[in-house]
Amino acid sequence: MKVLYTLLAAGAFCALAGTAQATLVVDTGAGPDALAGGLSLDGTDSLAARITIGAGQPALIDSVKLWLADPTAQGGTFTVALFDTTGFGGLPGTQLFAAQGVMDPASGNPGWYGVSGEAWNVAPGNYWVGFEVLPADTLANGVAPEPTPGTLPAYAFDSGDGNGFRLTRVDQFGLQVDAVPEPGTWALCGLGLAGLAFARRRA
Amino acid sequence: MAHSLFKTLTLAAAVAGALTALPSFAQTSDPVIFTFSTVGDTRTQNGGAYQPASATPVNLTGQDAHWLQNSKAWGRIQREALAKKSKLMVVNGDLIMGYGNAALPVGWTEPGYYSNNTTTNGTTAAYKAENDYFKMNIQYAFWRGMAAGFMEQGMYYLPVAGNHEVQCSTSNSTACGTPPAAGSAGANTYQGSVSKFAVVGNENAWRQNMADLIIDSTRLNGIVGAVGASYSSASYTTLGTSGSDLTSTDQSALSYSFDLTLSNGDIAHFVVINTDPVGVDSTAPTSWLATDLSNAAARNARHFFVFGHKPAFTYDYSVAGGAIVTTGTGTVAPAGLDLFLLGSANTSASTKTNRDTFWNLIAQYGATYFSGHEHTFNMQPIASTSNGTAWQVLVGGGGSAFDPTPALAKNPYDRYYSWATVSIHASGAVDVNAWGFDENFDATKFLGGVTLPH
Numbered sequence: 143m144k145v146l147y148t149l150l151a152a153g154a155f156c157a158l159a160g161t162a163q164a165t166l167v168v169d170t171g172a173g174p175d176a177l178a179g180g181l182s183l184d185g186t187d188s189l190a191a192r193i194t195i196g197a198g199q200p201a202l203i204d205s206v207k208l209w210l211a212d213p214t215a216q217g218g219t220f221t222v223a224l225f226d227t228t229g230f231g232g233l234p235g236t237q238l239f240a241a242q243g244v245m246d247p248a249s250g251n252p253g254w255y256g257v258s259g260e261a262w263n264v265a266p267g268n269y270w271v272g273f274e275v276l277p278a279d280t281l282a283n284g285v286a287p288e289p290t291p292g293t294l295p296a297y298a299f300d301s302g303d304g305n306g307f308r309l310t311r312v313d314q315f316g317l318q319v320d321a322v323p324e325p326g327t328w329a330l331c332g333l334g335l336a337g338l339a340f341a342r343r344r345a
Numbered sequence: 346m347a348h349s350l351f352k353t354l355t356l357a358a359a360v361a362g363a364l365t366a367l368p369s370f371a372q373t374s375d376p377v378i379f380t381f382s383t384v385g386d387t388r389t390q391n392g393g394a395y396q397p398a399s400a401t402p403v404n405l406t407g408q409d410a411h412w413l414q415n416s417k418a419w420g421r422i423q424r425e426a427l428a429k430k431s432k433l434m435v436v437n438g439d440l441i442m443g444y445g446n447a448a449l450p451v452g453w454t455e456p457g458y459y460s461n462n463t464t465t466n467g468t469t470a471a472y473k474a475e476n477d478y479f480k481m482n483i484q485y486a487f488w489r490g491m492a493a494g495f496m497e498q499g500m501y502y503l504p505v506a507g508n509h510e511v512q513c514s515t516s517n518s519t520a521c522g523t524p525p526a527a528g529s530a531g532a533n534t535y536q537g538s539v540s541k542f543a544v545v546g547n548e549n550a551w552r553q554n555m556a557d558l559i560i561d562s563t564r565l566n567g568i569v570g571a572v573g574a575s576y577s578s579a580s581y582t583t584l585g586t587s588g589s590d591l592t593s594t595d596q597s598a599l600s601y602s603f604d605l606t607l608s609n610g611d612i613a614h615f616v617v618i619n620t621d622p623v624g625v626d627s628t629a630p631t632s633w634l635a636t637d638l639s640n641a642a643a644r645n646a647r648h649f650f651v652f653g654h655k656p657a658f659t660y661d662y663s664v665a666g667g668a669i670v671t672t673g674t675g676t677v678a679p680a681g682l683d684l685f686l687l688g689s690a691n692t693s694a695s696t697k698t699n700r701d702t703f704w705n706l707i708a709q710y711g712a713t714y715f716s717g718h719e720h721t722f723n724m725q726p727i728a729s730t731s732n733g734t735a736w737q738v739l740v741g742g743g744g745s746a747f748d749p750t751p752a753l754a755k756n757p758y759d760r761y762y763s764w765a766t767v768s769i770h771a772s773g774a775v776d777v778n779a780w781g782f783d784e785n786f787d788a789t790k791f792l793g794g795v796t797l798p799h
Contacts, residue, residue, distance in 0.1 A: 301789060
């Protein structure tokens with residue numbers, strides 16, 4: 143029974159340790175504070191950026207944030223989604239995950255806003271991170287200031303004209319994506335710790 | 346002890362899960378209580394490309410070549426304005442190509458479709474008049490059709506007459522007739538030439554096609570009422586025939602004003618002016634405007650928004666940084682109310698001073714002036730001669746071919762389809778924000794903005 147408790151405690155310890163050690167798998171750096179030239183995000187305009195989750199990288203996406211502002215200082219909710227690349231020409235295709243984020247200008251205008259505490263389990267590969275203002279959302283004057291220190295392989299926008307996302311030629315926006323190891327990794331961690339503890343007892 | 350540790354860890358995990366809260370949003374301390382948008386110049390021109398000077402010009406589609414409307418750009422702007430929760434859309438002139446003489450053909454009665462009116466053929470003057478009448482009314486109808494759907498989605502349209510609506514151009518039509526005689530006091534009454542001048546038939550056609558919107562109180566109240574505002578019909582004033590502004594024709598529904606009472610009790614006063622009245626093209630009705638603004642101030646109006654087609658100050662896009670035209674011999678010619686002040690047209694003293702008189706009124710009442718006419722974007726504060734500074738917001742990029750060619754355009758958004766969205770806060774502060782997209786219809790961008798105290 144003591145061994146069982148040790149195993150469980152070690153597994154929980156690894157889980158908590160993994161959560162605390164989320165890794166920034168995508169980080170373009172913050173955009174400027176000046177908003178002129180920033181990309182519109184509202185009920186008509188949606189934005190997306192292509193990211194790559196590499197083999198060996200943490201693959202449980204925990205948070206996704208956009209460098210976002212509102213010139214009217216009203217803020218509001220918006221939707222963060224993850225798409226595969228099965229769209230026409232490799233553009234956003236099937237939506238895999240989605241959650242609602244909130245832009246609160248009192249916390250910074252601009253600032254990093256999006257979703258956190260998610261558990262989007264993805265395999266290594268390419269994905270599109272999308273930002274939309276859906277009918278259930280309230281953000282009306284979102285601006286994603288650019289340029290950013292770092293860039294991603296591709297950016298896309300949807301102007302709501304019914305043609306869906308298309309690549310933008312020169313535009314970009316600030317994106318941060320955090321991920322943690324998959325639960326399977328935690329279990330291995332727990333077993334590993336348990337094994338160490340057992341070996342010590344034997345010793 | 347291990348059992349206690351396990352229970353502790355389980356409890357810790359449960360607490361960690363509870364801290365992963367759903368998105369919450371605290372109510373902003375100064376909410377926006379009313380939003381409207383404004384743009385001008387949605388028309389396109391006869392034939393050719395949308396943007397003839399573009400490196401990759403795209404020819405007008407069959408639809409747009411027939412109705413002479415840049416339907417793709419204008420459609421997108423309307424969608425964008427609605428997405429930003431605009432309750433009004435003020436369209437600052439040149440909605441249609443026009444430039445004909447839409448006077449009712451001789452011997453015709455309204456409505457023409459079901460009457461006994463007959464048409465003529467060939468090249469007679471009567472045929473030419475019928476052609477202009479049909480052409481301009483069809484252009485109006487197409488524009489109204491494009492707006493109708495958005496009206497049904499809760500955005501009311503306020504039309505402003507531009508030179509293409511009220512003027513006849515002899516290079517576009519052979520039915521213009523002769524320009525009106527010079528007005529009283531020796532004022533020059535048109536743009537220094539006999540090729541473009543406002544005609545009565547076009548002023549009547551404007552009313553025939555647009556007057557129902559000026560003001561449909563039931564419809565306007567229904568739309569603005571959704572955000573707690575209300576339209577005050579008692580304050581609605583129109584400029585009739587007014588000799589004090591040298592106007593000699595009925596200006597009703599061409600220059601008009603009204604109040605909106607917002608949800609916080611503040612009054613927003615909206616004024617639309619015709620900057621090309623028959624006989625006095627390129628002037629603002631300053632006498633009428635002075636009385637109108639004074640009356641609105643007496644009603645304790647807090648916000649003053651004035652809309653007209655022609656800018657008070659011509660924007661010089663050939664200069665980096667966004668200068669104002671100050672001479673009649675530069676790269677960019679004066680094209681607005683400054684035409685007679687800076688240009689070479691012979692005018693009376695009163696016509697020359699019209700621009701400054703107008704701008705002093707704007708500044709005196711803390712108004713913001715929105716215009717079109719130049720097919721580009723610019724917004725900046727401009728000093729008046731005696732009453733401080735006011736902002737001119739030039740949003741003439743509603744669809745027409747851009748005035749700045751790629752070679753001349755010296756500022757980043759000179760060749761952007763663009764509009765302004767105005768957000769009024771509960772505190773009285775007013776955000777004037779400009780948005781736009783380039784001629785390739787790339788992503789919409791925030792072009793710039795300013796927060797005004799009222």
